[in-house]
Amino acid sequence: MAMRATDAQQALKAHANPKKAEFVARYFKSGPGEYGEGDVFIGVPVPQMRSVAKQFKELSQTHILKLLHSPIHEHRYTALIILDLQFSKADEKERKRIVDLYLGNLDYVNNWDLVDTSAYPILGAYLMSRSRSVLYKLARSKDLWRQRVAIIATYAFIRQNDFSDTLKLAETLLSHEHDLIHKAVGWMLREVANRDRAVAEVFLKRHCKSMPRTMLRYAIEKFPESRRRAYLKGKI
Secondary structure (H helix, E strand, O other), X not given: OXXXXXXXXXXXXXXXXXXHHHHHHHHOOOOOOXXXXXXXXXXXXXXXXXXXXXXXXXXXXHHHHHHHOOOEHHHHHHHHHHHHHHHHHOOHHHHHHHHHHHHHOHHHOOOHHHHHOOHHHHHHHHHHHOOOHHHHHHHHOOOHXXXXXXXXXXXXXXXXXXXXXXXXXXXXXXXOOOHHHHHHHHHHHHHHHHHOHHHXXXXXXXXXXXXXXXXXXXXXXXXOHHHHHHHHOOOO
C-alpha cells in the first residue's frame, strides 16, 4: 500500500509532547506580532522528525505537498527533510523537479529552522553549477524567509570554497532591519572566515563599522580574542 501524508502525520503524532510544544511555540516566536505568528506545534523533537522522514522517504510529490502545506510546523519540517533525502539520491531531471517544487512553495518554508534545514542542501546544491540569479531575486524580495533562503543557500558554495555569491548577497542584506537576517549573514560570513579568514576580513574591514552588531558578532565568533575585541571596538 502506497505511503500517504496522513500516515506520516500519524507517525509524528506518536512522538508529540504537549509540554515541548508549548516551549517550542515560544522559542519560534509564534505569538501575536512575532515573526512566527500563528505557527502550530505538536512538540516533536528533531531526531524523531528525521526518523519519520527516513521512514517516509518514498512519499510521492502529492503527499509531500500535503505535509508541506500543513499548518503544523513539524509536518512542514518533515516534508522538507523528505525532499532533501529524495534530492540527494535523484538524477538531474528529478532534482530539477524537486527544486521547482521547493521554489514554488516557499510560502510554507516560513520559519528559520525550515529555511536552514532545506535552503543549502536542496537549492544551494542544485545551483552549484548553474546560474544563481534566483538567489538575488529572493534577496531583493520583501519576504523575510525568502531573503534568508537566499543567503543560507550559499552555504553549499562556501563548503566548496566558493565565496563570491555569499559576499555579494551579504552586501545586499547589510542594512536589513531584522535580526534573523543579521544572524544568517553573520553565520555565513563566519563560515567563509573558517575557510579563508583573509577573504572574510577584506569584507569585514570594509563594512564592520556600519554592519549590524549582531551580524558582526556572529561573523567574528571564531576569531582570536584580541582580533574580536579590535573589531568590536572599531579599531580595525
